[in-house]
Amino acid sequence: xxxxxxxxxxxxxxxxxxxxxxxxxxxxxxxxxxxxxxxxxxxxxxxxxxxxxxxxxxxxxxxxxxxxxxxxxxxxxxxxxxxxxxxxxxxxxxxxxxxxxxxxxxxxxxxxxxxxxxxxxxxxxxx
Amino acid sequence: xxxxxxxxxxxxxxxxxxxxxxxxxxxxxxxxxxxxxxxxxxxxxxxxxxxxxxxxxxxxxxxxxxxxxxxxxxxxxxxxxxxxxxxxxxxxxxxxxxxxxxxxxxxx
Numbered sequence: 402x403x404x405x406x407x408x409x410x411x412x413x414x415x416x417x418x419x420x421x422x423x424x425x426x427x428x429x430x431x432x433x434x435x436x437x438x439x440x441x442x443x444x445x446x447x448x449x450x451x452x453x454x455x456x457x458x459x460x461x462x463x464x465x466x467x468x469x470x471x472x473x474x475x476x477x478x479x480x481x482x483x484x485x486x487x488x489x490x491x492x493x494x495x496x497x498x499x500x501x502x503x504x505x506x507x508x509x510x511x512x513x514x515x516x517x518x519x520x521x522x523x524x525x526x527x528x
Numbered sequence: 529x530x531x532x533x534x535x536x537x538x539x540x541x542x543x544x545x546x547x548x549x550x551x552x553x554x555x556x557x558x559x560x561x562x563x564x565x566x567x568x569x570x571x572x573x574x575x576x577x578x579x580x581x582x583x584x585x586x587x588x589x590x591x592x593x594x595x596x597x598x599x600x601x602x603x604x605x606x607x608x609x610x611x612x613x614x615x616x617x618x619x620x621x622x623x624x625x626x627x628x629x630x631x632x633x634x635x636x
Contacts, residue, residue, distance in 0.1 A: 436625075438573075438627075445616065445627060445628075445629045445630045446565075446567075446573065446616055446618070446627040446630075447627070448618075448624055448625045448626060448627065451625075460623055462623075462624040463624065496572055496573070498573075501578075502620075510560060511558075511560045511561075512560050512561070512578055512579045512582075513560065513561050513620035514561075514563040514575060514578040514579075514618075514620060515563070515565075515573075515575065515618075516575050516578075516584070517575075518572035518573055518574070519572065520572055521572055
């Protein structure tokens with residue numbers, strides 16, 4: 402069945418960078434985009450951005466513009482999220498989630514949601 | 529940015545009770561792009577309802593979604609022990625695709 406398996410936990414110093422991977426299996430990787438969502442300890446979910454696995458187009462939340470890079474390696478069915486200039490408040494669980502967008506040309510209807518999620522990667526930023 | 533507000537923040541209920549969770553948007557959200565997720569401690573979120581009212585694969589029919597425009601509702605007709613969790617609404621209308629702050633459904 403569809404799976405997204407993320408890389409392991411990371412501990413980083415303030416100012417460093419972290420790169421998290423998300424390996425997809427059991428579906429056509431380039432047919433669905435990938436979103437990245439984070440969750441600080443005891444807090445809610447925060448959308449960081451989206452990448453098209455087909456064309457590499459990206460769409461980032463303004464908060465992360467200039468500090469985040471999202472890439473894919475289609476030969477490995479893997480998406481990556483790199484966050485730079487880490488601060489202690491970047492400590493969070495980072496999730497990848499498959500982007501499900503569907504347009505029905507017969508009814509002109511659309512749906513868009515995140516259907517499968519990775520298990521999460523704990524990133525701790527501490528001196 | 530569309531801000532989603534969820535109420536109440538926390539509900540303390542017993543198994544068997546009916547639950548109604550609210551999600552209000554700061555501006556119009558197409559119902560096609562309104563989604564509900566469930567998250568249990570230590571787990572990733574799980575897709576429950578998409579398109580405001582369509583249950584995801586494998587979701588029991590005690591879960592239902594409704595609403596349009598700026599007001600959306602998730603209803604659990606009869607709480608089961610496994611339903612105690614945090615519930616988030618989210619939109620994929622205009623970027624950024626934001627989440628609500630969540631409603632915690634806890635056991636009384």
